[in-house]
Amino acid sequence: MKTDTELAASAAQGSQDAFRELVKRFERPVYSLVLRMVQDPATAEDLAQEVFVKAFRALRSYDPRWKFSSWLFKIAHNTTIDHLRRGTPETVPLEAGEDEEGRGGLAAVLAYQSVEDPRAAAERRDLARSLERAIRRLRPDYREAVLMFYVHGATYQEICEVTGQPLGTVKTNLHRARKELAQMMAGLGWGPVKPAAPPPRRA
Amino acid sequence: MRHLQQDALDRWLAAERDGRDGEAEAALLEMFEALPTVGMTAPPAGFADRVLVRAGLRTAAVPADLFAWRPLRIVLGLALAATGFGVLWLPPLLHFLAGLWSVGGAIQGGIRVLTDAGQWLATVLRIWDFLVTIVHDLAQPLAVPQVMAVLVLSLLASSLAFRYLRDQITGERNLTYVDPS
Numbered sequence: 001m002k003t004d005t006e007l008a009a010s011a012a013q014g015s016q017d018a019f020r021e022l023v024k025r026f027e028r029p030v031y032s033l034v035l036r037m038v039q040d041p042a043t044a045e046d047l048a049q050e051v052f053v054k055a056f057r058a059l060r061s062y063d064p065r066w067k068f069s070s071w072l073f074k075i076a077h078n079t080t081i082d083h084l085r086r087g088t089p090e091t092v093p094l095e096a097g098e099d100e101e102g103r104g105g106l107a108a109v110l111a112y113q114s115v116e117d118p119r120a121a122a123e124r125r126d127l128a129r130s131l132e133r134a135i136r137r138l139r140p141d142y143r144e145a146v147l148m149f150y151v152h153g154a155t156y157q158e159i160c161e162v163t164g165q166p167l168g169t170v171k172t173n174l175h176r177a178r179k180e181l182a183q184m185m186a187g188l189g190w191g192p193v194k195p196a197a198p199p200p201r202r203a
Numbered sequence: 204m205r206h207l208q209q210d211a212l213d214r215w216l217a218a219e220r221d222g223r224d225g226e227a228e229a230a231l232l233e234m235f236e237a238l239p240t241v242g243m244t245a246p247p248a249g250f251a252d253r254v255l256v257r258a259g260l261r262t263a264a265v266p267a268d269l270f271a272w273r274p275l276r277i278v279l280g281l282a283l284a285a286t287g288f289g290v291l292w293l294p295p296l297l298h299f300l301a302g303l304w305s306v307g308g309a310i311q312g313g314i315r316v317l318t319d320a321g322q323w324l325a326t327v328l329r330i331w332d333f334l335v336t337i338v339h340d341l342a343q344p345l346a347v348p349q350v351m352a353v354l355v356l357s358l359l360a361s362s363l364a365f366r367y368l369r370d371q372i373t374g375e376r377n378l379t380y381v382d383p384s
Contacts, residue, residue, distance in 0.1 A: 016260050023251040031246040045246055052254045081376040127208055128238045135242065141377070150235040151242035164376060175224065178231060182219040190212055 004068035012059040019059075023052050026069065029152050030076050036147055037080045037140060047083055051076045066161070073148065073162045084140075127190065134184035141165075142177035149174055208237035 002010075002018075004025065010018035030051055035044035054075050062071055135143055141163070148154040148162065159170045215230035235241060255261040270276060344350045 016255065019258070019260065020251055020255060023254050027250050027254075028243060028245050031250070032242055032244045035244055036242065041247075045250065048246060048250070049254050049257050053258045056258045056260075078373070078376050082373075085372075124208055124238065127212065128241045131234075131238065131241050147242050150232060178227060179219060181231075182216055182227070185212070186216060191216060 005064045008059055008062055008064070008068055011056065012062065019056055022055075022068075026072055027052075029069070030072060033073065033076055033144070033147055033152070034080055036135065036143060038083065039136070043083070047079055048076070051079050054079065067158065069152070070154070070158045070161050073152070073154070073158075077144070077162050130185060130188045130190060131181075134181050134188065137184060138177055138180060142173050142180065145170060145173045146177045146181070208234055211237060 002021070004022065007018045007022050007025075011022060027048070031044060031048040034047045034051070035041060038044050038047065051072070055072055058075070062068070135146060138146060144163065145159055148159050149156075154162070156167060156170050156174075159165075159174075160167050163170070165173075211230050211234035215227055215234060218224075218227035218230055252261070270279075345354065
């Protein structure tokens with residue numbers, strides 16, 4: 001299997017198949033990130049397409065010393081911010097559940113359900129929904145940092161490169177975002193299970 | 204039996220409560236790994252093909268059976284209906300045209316068309332002449348070297364200012380600036 005850098009080099013030389021493979025590899029992370037920033041599926045698709053088109057046109061200037069995903073996420077970050085700057089129209093807030101489970105998430109959910117008992121699957125689904133809801137309530141820069149770090153596995157340094165923020169800011173954002181998420185999750189009823197109380201002493 | 208994600212959640216929240224940052228981060232990472240659907244959504248089907256079309260690498264796919272395409276069926280239906288109504292008007296129209304047609308009428312019509320075309324051409328030439336005069340008057344001061352120098356300097360300054368503004372706008376792409384919520 002070709003690496004992202006090899007595919008990018010082939011695509012830069014005009015290989016349509018290589019570019020298509022790159023799109024297939026990154027369509028889900030890019031769309032997911034943009035969707036959670038703009039919170040509107042139609043806008044997210046349009047912007048995600050724009051991200052790939054921009055990437056295609058800039059492929060010749062891609063420096064292989066950069067990780068391809070970081071380079072692509074940087075384009076996604078800039079495109080999303082430019083869109084938000086132009087003035088965000090009224091959007092329908094993205095409700096977790098149907099959308100995620102109706103498309104990409106369904107296969108994963110079913111895969112888990114096939115090996116888990118129904119109660120565990122329901123618990124997992126509830127927890128996932130609560131976590132999505134909590135992430136949605138974060139401010140956009142915290143949300144972006146959380147998604148990149150915890151969902152897409154980016155390092156602190158990669159987040160710095162994508163967002164253009166200093167390392168300290170990225171770490172602070174992630175720290176605060178994690179604290180806020182914990183508070184929200186606790187508020188949604190996901191507190192830690194208390195240890196069983198010791199049996200009463202007999203006099 | 205405690206499930207992996209519930210276990211990680213409990214450890215995360217407990218670590219947050221006790222201020223154990225390292226453990227909190229590790230537990231949260233573990234929880235995200237146990238919940239791969241969180242934060243991930245697939246785009247609508249055919250996304251990659253639409254990207255290729257938009258990038259100009261592929262033309263939009265044409266439906267295999269054109270008549271299976273509903274909008275085309277509707278357009279064809281409307282066109283047929285319009286033609287049906289049109290046929291009703293065809294005989295009187297043909298009758299009217301036949302009444303007009305004669306050699307004298309054709310010559311007269313041709314002369315009228317030629318006259319109208321000549322008048323139209325004369326109007327266009329008059330407008331062109333007027334525009335040429337304006338451009339000539341505007342261009343005269345540019346023949347003076349000092350005026351030309353000022354103009355070139357102004358253009359240079361405005362392009363530099365434009366570039367500076369663009370760099371300012373695109374250089375600070377931080378979400379805090381666009382949505383401080």
